[in-house]
Amino acid sequence: MKLQLQIEMNEALYLRNPEASELGKNILKHSVQLIYKAGFESFTFKKLAEEIGTTEAGIYRYFENKHKLLVYLTAWYWGWLEFQIIFQTNNINSPAIKLKKVIHLLAHAVEDDEQTHYINERLLHEIIIAEGSKAYLTKHVSEDNKQQFFKPYKDLCAVVGNIISEYNPRYKYPKTLASTIIEMAHLQNFFMHNLPSLTDFSGAKKEEELIGYLNDLVFNSLKKKG
Amino acid sequence: MKLQLQIEMNEALYLRNPEASELGKNILKHSVQLIYKAGFESFTFKKLAEEIGTTEAGIYRYFENKHKLLVYLTAWYWGWLEFQIIFQTNNINSPAIKLKKVIHLLAHAVEDDEQTHYINERLLHEIIIAEGSKAYLTKHVSEDNKQQFFKPYKDLCAVVGNIISEYNPRYKYPKTLASTIIEMAHLQNFFMHNLPSLTDFSGAKKEEELIGYLNDLVFNSLKKKG
DNA sequence: GTTCAATAATAGTTTTACTATCACTAATAA
């Protein structure tokens, strides 16, 4: 039996479903590669079209503009990550172990899981680290939010927040702490690779140190007092 | 006596010093207003020139491109904030009180301090919240970093990190915790105004709740054990 | 009064972002 993971995407994110055709899958595959290589700013539909061997207008039939494509990719990533977390914490009773698992999944380098041949999860993870926040840091966040573009991100935060509340029901900031560790897992990863003097991680096992920091942060915050 | 706060800026950030001429000061003043109003993506040198009553080429004499201008503004902001922190924690002995002061300064809405008539600090603070991370989230971070573009940010993190180490010299992640609270003070502010379901702050005193969260995070992390 | 440097005004070019049109192909439905 071969399972095919399908993440259901908000239809308002695209004009034509990219997962429903070869060209569409090529757009996803090569946009991940191109954004990873050149960064989102210098990424254009023209370059993407050349890479794929189609035309600019061809891309525009799938995505309204490159920002919508970025939002699509981030939404896909959060959906994928939520699945990983739910799958890997399933049947674990201890919320402490669950939280550690979550932190590990958030901070550890992702390997391409081959589940979806047209998306390279490892590259996508790198894209989220460097470009993910640009999906919501816009003047039109509120409208985008009304259209539910960020639902996968919010769902993921809710899942993590629930584990936090499970571990310590009296903790006052479960959702904020959830978004803090999600964002910091990514941002500190960016810092340690690009602006290392901002972090305390320098050894060969940077990643493990980052996981250590996040664990320290979370479990000290959730310690029951009195 | 009237003090004029002058923040010394990295000369590689501009082509001609904007603080040394009327046109330059106008560029700073109106770019803050325009980016605040329309967001960095739709901000252009042409619109800025029209606003000021000069020409596009006039702006290009001061700044190479709009990204450099953003980096300039963020560098200015971090320099200004570092000064505020050093000034306001001066003569305080208790590192705990210093830390609380720092968190308050980071998370509390900024008022235009009139020290520099050509920069509206309140608007600039809002710009940093929504656009600040775009200054370093690029493919050319490392080169920019070599040119010391992010020195004011790193200096600020160092100042905060030192207070953290002062409070608990055995804490293993002072720099990481410093950048965490700086980034989270801004990002959670963005979330609570634009994606409120990601946070636990909903009341009329959102800002105080955010300060409460950051205090909780920091002082639980720094609690001495054993 | 001439020289030099900063600035202003004008007019470009190139690239990005996006749209419109027409032609071809393959599947599908009447």
Added chain:
DNA sequence: TTATTAGTGATAGTAAAACTATTATTGAAC
């Protein structure tokens, strides 16, 4: 079978953004 239509390809175009080059003007320094 024919007509429809969904997807793709190719071409061409526009508007704005991003940036550059040229010449004219001012104003201060020698």
